[in-house]
Amino acid sequence: MATERNYDQLLTVTFAQPMPYEWSVGRHGSRFFQEIRERQRFIGIRCPSCGKVYVPPRRVCGPCYVEMHDLVPLSDQGTLKAFSIVNYPFLDPDTGRQRPIPYTYGYIQMDGADNIFSHIINETDVDKIEVGMKVKAEFKPEEEMQGHMADIRHFAIIV
Amino acid sequence: MAQRVAIVGTGQTDHKSHRADVSGREMIQEAVQRALDDCELSIKDIDAIVIGNMDHFESINYVDCWSVEGSGGVMKPIMKVTTGGTTGTSVAIAAYYHVASGLFDRVLAIGWEKNSESDTTAAIITCSDPIWDRFSYSGAIPSLATEASAYMKQYGATQEDAARIAVRDRNNAMNNPHAHLRRPITLEDVMASPMLAYPIKLLDVCPRTDGACAVVFAADGKAQKLTQRPAWVRATSVRHTYTWFGDSTDYDAGLVSLQRASREAYLKAGIKNPAEELDVAELYLPYTYAGLKWIEDLGFCGPGQGPRFVGDGNTDMGGKIPVNPSGGVISTNCIGATALLRVAEAAIQVMGKGDARQVPDVDLALATGFGGCFWSDVMILGAGRP
Numbered sequence: 001m002a003t004e005r006n007y008d009q010l011l012t013v014t015f016a017q018p019m020p021y022e023w024s025v026g027r028h029g030s031r032f033f034q035e036i037r038e039r040q041r042f043i044g045i046r047c048p049s050c051g052k053v054y055v056p057p058r059r060v061c062g063p064c065y066v067e068m069h070d071l072v073p074l075s076d077q078g079t080l081k082a083f084s085i086v087n088y089p090f091l092d093p094d095t096g097r098q099r100p101i102p103y104t105y106g107y108i109q110m111d112g113a114d115n116i117f118s119h120i121i122n123e124t125d126v127d128k129i130e131v132g133m134k135v136k137a138e139f140k141p142e143e144e145m146q147g148h149m150a151d152i153r154h155f156a157i158i159v
Numbered sequence: 160m161a162q163r164v165a166i167v168g169t170g171q172t173d174h175k176s177h178r179a180d181v182s183g184r185e186m187i188q189e190a191v192q193r194a195l196d197d198c199e200l201s202i203k204d205i206d207a208i209v210i211g212n213m214d215h216f217e218s219i220n221y222v223d224c225w226s227v228e229g230s231g232g233v234m235k236p237i238m239k240v241t242t243g244g245t246t247g248t249s250v251a252i253a254a255y256y257h258v259a260s261g262l263f264d265r266v267l268a269i270g271w272e273k274n275s276e277s278d279t280t281a282a283i284i285t286c287s288d289p290i291w292d293r294f295s296y297s298g299a300i301p302s303l304a305t306e307a308s309a310y311m312k313q314y315g316a317t318q319e320d321a322a323r324i325a326v327r328d329r330n331n332a333m334n335n336p337h338a339h340l341r342r343p344i345t346l347e348d349v350m351a352s353p354m355l356a357y358p359i360k361l362l363d364v365c366p367r368t369d370g371a372c373a374v375v376f377a378a379d380g381k382a383q384k385l386t387q388r389p390a391w392v393r394a395t396s397v398r399h400t401y402t403w404f405g406d407s408t409d410y411d412a413g414l415v416s417l418q419r420a421s422r423e424a425y426l427k428a429g430i431k432n433p434a435e436e437l438d439v440a441e442l443y444l445p446y447t448y449a450g451l452k453w454i455e456d457l458g459f460c461g462p463g464q465g466p467r468f469v470g471d472g473n474t475d476m477g478g479k480i481p482v483n484p485s486g487g488v489i490s491t492n493c494i495g496a497t498a499l500l501r502v503a504e505a506a507i508q509v510m511g512k513g514d515a516r517q518v519p520d521v522d523l524a525l526a527t528g529f530g531g532c533f534w535s536d537v538m539i540l541g542a543g544r545p
Contacts, residue, residue, distance in 0.1 A: 082309040084307075130312070
């Protein structure tokens, strides 16, 4: 290391290199992003045992521990169940840079689904956002989509 | 049947924001030596070790191997157990299992963290699913804040109600010489502190701490010879929900993992009315709103009654069930050690070694761990041999 160091103090050693990974989205997860790109709609998956509909779709219902196959179309709207307006700086491990703030982290119950979907809400004024509001997904233009959660640009409050 | 087990010694570092004077394994050794001194054992007397911290935090993934000089694990059976925020209670419960099985007589549980060595929030984000959750997830504070937003909407709780928890815990920390943040605060200080993630302000949430904790578990017959007043393990319980944030956050139902874990532990310990029968509780409350809501999930009071139960002084020192005499997580948060500190502090209360933070005549003490994706561990300790 060529950095100038003060050897009179207690020393630390720094690591700051990129470490790339590649994660498999899986069959149902890939279909989710395909539907978003081709039809701008959400799909979920229904458990044959308990009937619960999960979004995003995945292979196994955890509590029942059975494999799911029954994909179901959902709307692009839902209800805001909880939120927080993120206002402090932090490193984003996806980029190695600080994530832009403020932004609003929201838990959304999609119409027709039984679990909660996490995403971003495009409202950072605490006086204009409330638990229980209806929200609607807004998507990136098809040519900018990457098969990534960012293909859904954010959710907008509609009521 | 399982062998009876008791805690006979505890040790912890003097917690600080940055321990540049020691490496992680040197810091671990400080806590281990204090735990051994507490029960007058040498490392030669220890049959096995369970150690844990937060994966990724120091970028050291084989902590069991890397730490052996500090843990005392050279040529001993040693295992790493890591379950996120619950790591500290998980190492305690795993050490308990070791002794309860009858295979080991004296087992050391160790939890530690050097939060100063990485960006805590970035490290926590790597616990979330890389495809589905990481895009919007921003670490512990905002995900806890969502719970607070739902709780406030459901029951009308206020930011002032929550601030009361920070004032209680931070002022209790004045009695604990090991605590990290030892400066008294007022309700006004909390309300005036910067908003980090609505509705959580700076003084509503735990700090980042460098520190370690170690606890010695011993078998029935051995424990009584090591200390006059061992802290007997009366019950343990572990409940993990999903790893997806959207599946573990049904706020209409509450913190289900803690409800289920505590009910199982109460049943095992024969406790019917926890607020009346428990003498003290060391709870993993990483933020103030948890001090209102999670005591409801623990059955100390009914749903929505947390603010009044706390406001009436029931959880203060001298109250019906003092919570966090140590100052709790809001005063000290070396994450992999945090839940083990709850176990150690509960044991200290049962053993009567709490000095200025001692609650009088503790017969039953509750310790909890929280972490992962809204996961819960519970341990109940008692003065009486079960």
